[in-house]
Amino acid sequence: MRVVVIGGSGHIGTFLVPRLVRAGHDVICVSRGARAAYADAPEWRQVRQVVADREREDRDGVFGDRVAGLGPDVVVDLICFTLESATALVKSLRGEVGHLLHCGSVWRYGPSDRLPISETTGTAPVGEYGIQKDRIARMLKEETASGGLVTTSLHPGHIVGPGWHPVGPLGNLDPGVWFTLSAGQPLAVPGSGAEMMHHVHADDVAQAFERAIEHRDAAAGEDFNVVAPTALNVRGYAHIAAGWFGQTASLESVTWQEFREITTPEHAAMSWDHLYRSQCCAIEKARTLLGYAPRYEPEAAVLESVHWLVDHGELDVARSLVV
Template identity: 70%
Template sequence: MKIVVIGGSGHIGSFLVPRLVRGGHEVVNLSRGTSTPYTDSPEWQHVHQVTADRAREDREGTFGDRIADLSADVVVDLMCFTLDSATDLVNRLRGEVGHLLHCGSIWRYGASRKLPISEVSDSTAEPLDEYGIQKRDIARMLKEETADGGLVTTSLHPGHIVGPGWHPVGPLGNFDPAVWERVSAGQPLRIPGSGTELMHHVHADDLAQAFEKAIQRREAAAGEDFNIVAPSALTVRGYLEIAASWFGQEPNSEMVSWEDFRKTTTPEHADTSWAHLSRNHCISIEKAKALLGYAPRYEPEEAVHESVGWLIENNRLLVDSPMRA
């Protein structure tokens, strides 16, 4: 098939595009052309590159035409963040494309009420921010579109994406590199809350696997939404213990209030920690396993270990102790 991947040079596409090429598909990567993929795979030599500024073309009302003109069998949209943008694309591709797949987010779920969180449960409150609201509304629109006999669509909703080339969500629920420096040195770390708050990661290649399987199983995926995460979630306390062991250290932590935690870091890092930990997410993947055959290879700590190891090896993260394999 001919598959167009919108935003294929990013975290997900860096793993998805090579998978699709290996699967024998003709692949078009549409991006701004300002970055290179995170993986240097030989399959990229067989990918047709198209440069586009989606934000500008959405404003001008031409983006849907650009995608339709590529005459794809399948479109994978990894870079859509508003209901208006998603709706415009659906309206233009209706009757033109066999399958549209959208990348959502587990932040379509608000704070947890009961765990694990499934696609059809009342396990969470409403989304906590505009990003989550938009992702929830896009998923609902896509389901209604397919249920009404329109475009065949599927939405996949990843957790905190992890992979070589970028910083993972760390043990405190933020991206502060100083956290890893302190963990590697065995220095004390202040933890906000109870330490039992949950984060649910997913390796970018496992997410790419899910997209590939949804393309392969179009009939099963049609009109459906899927949670895509690792087989298990990490608590703050458990994450810290595991991470400390990578550097031959014992966890050294102190539980503090959120008010006291904010005094020890920047507003940006504190807000990011609150955004991740207050949701307290543990997500079910039973639907994706049953309908798509989704089989994640990485436990969350394995995915994070690979990511942190890459950062250290490439001098993107400074630590005081060597990292164990």
């Protein structure tokens, strides 16, 4: 089939596009052309590249028609963030394309009140990003249920992979957290330390998209959580990460107000966004209907990312990794 991947040079596309080529598909990557994929692969030489500024073309009302004009059988949309943009794409593809797959987020759910969170038990989303992702997923489900375009939405956790910084043990991207753990220094932890984060390797997300394309009938009109088999809480994540450097984590509990006073507003806000939600998601639906079989536990996925950052001089640590 001809598969158009919108945003194909990003985290997920880095792994998805080569997978689709290996599966025998004719793949077109639509992106701004601002960067190459995070990891090179020989399959990229068989991929047609189309440069497009989605934000601008959405404003001009032409992006959906541009995608439809590529003649795809399947469209994978990895960079849609508003209901308006998603609705415009559906309108252009309806009757022209056999399957539209959308990348959502587990932040379509709000703070957890029961765990694990299934596709039907999540609380209402908080924050504009999660609200929009939830609205898109609901619109797509209704579109297919009403006899329109066949759609599927997949909702990853915190995506991890080589080439970018992972969401760390405090739920933010502060590189100083890794130095502190690698040095065996005390780490100030806001909250109880029991708050959860659910990571997933980018290649496992790519696997889920590939399986959904393969199992179109089972995926039609459905939404799926796409995460690692297990989730990490703050203190467990910190202890595991310290061990990678031959250290034992020394954790000091602080209030959120104290934490905000010792870090930047950006890091504090990101920590709150992740830890306040405290999410752990179920993947039984994806396992059953798609055959989703994630290869990475969360700590293995994060370790691969940290190894890459250290090896490429993009993360300052006090001691070398011992694993």
